Amino acid sequence: MLQATELTKAYNGAIALNKLNLTVNSGEIFCLLGANGAGKTTTINLFLNFVSPTGGQAQVNGIDVSKEPLEAKRHIAYIPETVMLYPSLSGLENLKFFTTLALGHKRPEHELLELLAQAGLVEDAAFKRVSGYSKGMRQKVGIAIAIAKNAKALLLDEPTSGLDPQAANEFSKLLDRLKAEGVAILMATHDLFLAKQVGTRVGIMQRGNLVSTMATDDLGHADLERLYLDIAYGYSKEAG
């Protein structure tokens, strides 16, 4: 569903992502781990065609995203690290706006309220202006926007940052459900616990390279943490 082939991005000669080869199939959650600047967000930006690749290609459902960006985006939903909304509109109005744009038609209000409830937003808050929302509440609206689209692929960039533990727990349950529905999910995260808990596979990135990929079933949480720190430590030693 999501496929990167020799995907490369350089900014003024500095390599941000180096020949990434990666496939995320339907019903699979791939977690990208790595320090800041390792290339996780660049990977997601390339899949969204926010930046153009220097080499290689990113495909969604077999569609090259840089050649047919609009067609590709029909199959993707995206939740950024910080979901940004229109402050003078309510959470529900924001959801209605983005959903109508994504689908090209309106969805009934009760469905939208249901989506917000699934994302963990209390109903009262749905009618209040977003200017008074916490980051976690905005994040929940962002999650609702993403699931409203019924996309086949989901791109997540640190989606749980700012969520309280209960909301994070609800979020991981939601991801499990989406996985069961056959959605392909690519998630960049720092949250090793979340990665171990919901991930099908994890990949560890270092300075633009995907250094290691493994199935979560094969390793315990402690293994993952040790592995991750090894690489992160190695990264900081070289960088230092």
Add this chain to the structure above:
Amino acid sequence: MNTAANVISTIARKELLEQLRDARFWWAGGIILVLMLTALLLGWQQMQLVDKEHAEARAVAYQQWLDQGDKNPHQAAHFGQYAFKPMSPLAFVDPGIDRFVGSTVWMEAHKQNEFNFRPARDATSLQRFGELTMTFVLQTLVPLVIVLLSFSAFTGERESGTLRQLLSIGVKPSQLLAGKSLAIATAIGALLLPMALLGFVALGFAENQHAGMANLYKRGAWLVLGYAIYLTGFIALALGVSAASSSSRKALIMLLAFWVVNGFIAPRAMTDLARLICPTPTKVEFQNGINEARKASFGHDETHPAFVAFRDEVLKQYKVARIEDLPISFRGLSLRKGDENGYRIYDEHYGALWNTYARQERIRAITGFAFPLAALRPFSMGLAGTDTFHQNRFATAAELYRRQLQTAMSEDLIQHHKNGDNNYVSNRELWEKIPALAHQIPEAETAIAEQSLNLGILLMWMLTTIGFAVTAARRLRP
């Protein structure tokens, strides 16, 4: 297609909702509304006042002509008449140059006079600073409101991160542009269209003998079109700059700079440049030129060589030796001849002066490709009937009337005056043969034809800004 329309209207509705929830929008809208109503009211009062004054003065002046008593027709020609420029009812929208050029001319014997009575000369310093007119609001303030509504349209979404969200769900930048344009156009339209409607209704109450209702409504409709083009271009430009800029601050600075140059710097600079390229003579130079040329013709000077030559020619033509033997009045003939000599001189000098003004206007209008006010301002005055073209049309009509009056007086002498009789007088019967000057404001089609270049420039500018906005939006990145 249906989906695209749905997407665009969804974006437009969201933009409007955001605007309506923003107190600044209500403040700006309220202030503009109050200013427009005040400008319309003041403009209407001024137009009515001047029109009434002119109508009264016109009646008095003609009555004076009729009541001047029995006198020699040439004395009556010297007595002359006053012409008062008919007020265009649309002057309440755009008073144009009426405040700066005269509205009254003395139509006397031998001389084509210049217009007098410039209201600006009597204005207080406060008025000189700038009168509040509808055109000032529409040409200068509304574009500022558009700039303030639009400068952060794209940069703001980028800065707050909502642009990422929008582009990630596959919204086309062109749809975003269309939606935002639609929202701003709706907001501005909601503010201005009721004003236009009010103007049209008011126009129905303008009791004006100088222009037909169809003429006025047509002119009004074209004015609305011209301003719509101008303001649409401004919306496209502001959104384009916002899409192309890296920050809201930069977009605002760029747009304000454009607004200042368009509204204040370019018009003055181009006026100076036009004067430099096509200099106009000073009033004294102009009068000296005419006086110099008139020396070649004889006027009342009976020792002038041209006079002597003319007399000899007439005597030869009628095969007589003495003036007393002529079957018709030689005085009448010589006056008519003297006037005819003058017409050529005036046609030449005024023609050259007006050509210079016209060339200056064309030079100024060229700036309109970049700074559209240069094209809109003459278009607006032209359609309102308050520009140089309309002034000159009236001046021409007044001069034609003066010439007919002169010729009629000379003809009366030629036919009825006996040579050598110094006591010949005419009376009211003759004065009444000269109908009062009734000048009609040219039809709307004439004004439109006259302004077609400026309209073309405005259209070109608008299309360029739309092209720029579309290109800038296409390059939009989060």
